[in-house]
Amino acid sequence: MYALNDIDVLALESGISAPFCTRILGDLGANVIKIERPGVGDVNRHWDTAVRGNSSAHVWVNRNKKSVELDLKSEDGNTICRELAEKADVVVQNFSPGVVESLGLDYESLREENEDLIYLNISGYGRDGPYENRKAYDMVMQGETGLIMMNGSPDAPAKIPLSICDINAAMYGTIGTLTALFQRERTGEGQELDVTMFGGMLSWLGYFPLKYWYNDEIPDRVGMRHHLLTPYGPHETNDGQYINFAVLSEPHFELFCEEVIDQPDLLEDERFATNEKRIQHRETFESIVEDEIATESRDHWAARLEAVGIPWGDVNQIDEVLDHPQTDYLEMVRELDTEAGSVKFIDNPLDMNKAELRREKMPDLGEDTKAVLQTIGYSQEQIESLEDIGVI
Structure with a gap:
């Protein structure tokens, strides 16, 4: 069985932070419905064509989900999204500042029809405060939170090649969502959660703030060495x-x-x-x-x-890591069958003896739209009509 059997997640997401969060929830067995723009989809679908024509970013963060194409700006599309939210346990969103509010898909609007809803906002800086209207991407956030200036060699700063700020927000978002689900089991109450990339990265700065506050130290760039320990x-x-x-x-x-x-x-x-x-x-x-x-x-x-x-x-180089004996022993490299052929992926590292991990499909854009609409009562005729006018 899956740990999150019967948990429905509605994903209003793009990029990496929220998609990685909902992918983890999907790995744990949640039924994740990903809303995507008709004919376009998530931006991460278009960053390259490395995986049998699919984007490597899409394959990384979007497995174990259902893809529904939906024009949220249209009246019909917005209504469908609200109907899906009414049946959801969790909504996760990381749209640009103000978007869900303008669409009437924010927590306060959706909880009117779903009091038990758990609603996770993932944003760059938060939904209020001096930076509330700023958009945030990983590179921007690496600069804002000091990572770039403390990383690299003495003669040049450098970014961290991983999308570490997105990953941070995704992990905190997952922890928050699971905690809220557990709390709801005890109290029966849903709630709204906020995770910010900025706050998350501040929490990962470790001992550097303490070294500054109490030793007046700004970290030098030390290349491959350690700031605190030697050798x-x-x-x-x-x-x-x-x-x-x-x-x-x-x-x-x-x-x-x-x-x-x-x-x-x-x-x-x-x-x-x-x-x-x-x-x-x-x-x-x-x-x-x-x-x-x-x-x-x-x-x-x-x-x-x-x-x-x-x-x-x-x-090691990346090829040596993927061929590493411990990678093989842990069975971290697995494969999914897709219409384009078999696709390798890195597995979720959790190992639970009482629950399975889901290792299922990689959704093509909109492939689940009709099936999902049927589950909330739409007839074939209604679905065709929505398709004709571009809502789906």
Whole structure:
């Protein structure tokens, strides 16, 4: 069985944040109905044609959903959406600021016919406040929340290649939705939730705000090194590879100096006596470590690090990750049959012994429109009429 059997989700969504959230809910078994613009669909359908003619973004975030083409600006289309919302347990929306309100599809409007409704707003900055009318995309939010300026090498900032701000909002949105469903089981009450990309990323800034408030530190860009710990991170070896390791404690540091790089004299150097002092003298200390690691092969250092129990790993390209033995063991790469052929995807990482994960279809644009309308009482004649006038 699926954990979210009989939970109906209406998705008023585009891009990545809300679609990824509802995809997770679909993985858990929810019946997700995705509303898309007639003839166009979600913007993420058009970013490339990498997957047998489909967009890689669409394949990533839209599995386990039903696609319904619906013109929400038309009177008939708006009515249909309200009828679907009336039967929904959850509505998730991340439209541009003010759109659902202008369409009468906001929480206050929909709860008049569905008091138990759980309604999740995912936005960039929130639905009120000084930035309420600003649109937000991942790159914009990476800049706004400080990620770009603290990421990259000392001579140049860099964005994080993943849509990390979208993913953050999707994960918080999923947590909030599941929590609201659990609370509704106890109280019988629905509610409105707000998740902002800005607030979500602030919550992921970790120790950096504390370092600023109490040490007046603005984080420098440190490339492949760690802002708080050293030695830490990938180091190039003499065979053109990298060995990636993490020294997390003073006992580890002693083992590293004595047993791994054979430089016990570093333990006597007052500049390197603590992790905080090593960070203060980062340039000098890390140059010593980098020069030493560059004298031997990746396998040499891997064996030494493993022998003393210091965490280490490889620095892989994407093809090596997808062919990784742990990827295979966890069965993370699976396939779906589609009309265009078999499509690979990365599975949901949850492993629950009392519930299954859904691994079903990848919806073509509007393929479920007629079937969904029939479930809410529309006749074949009515459906054809709506199709003729472009509502669906």
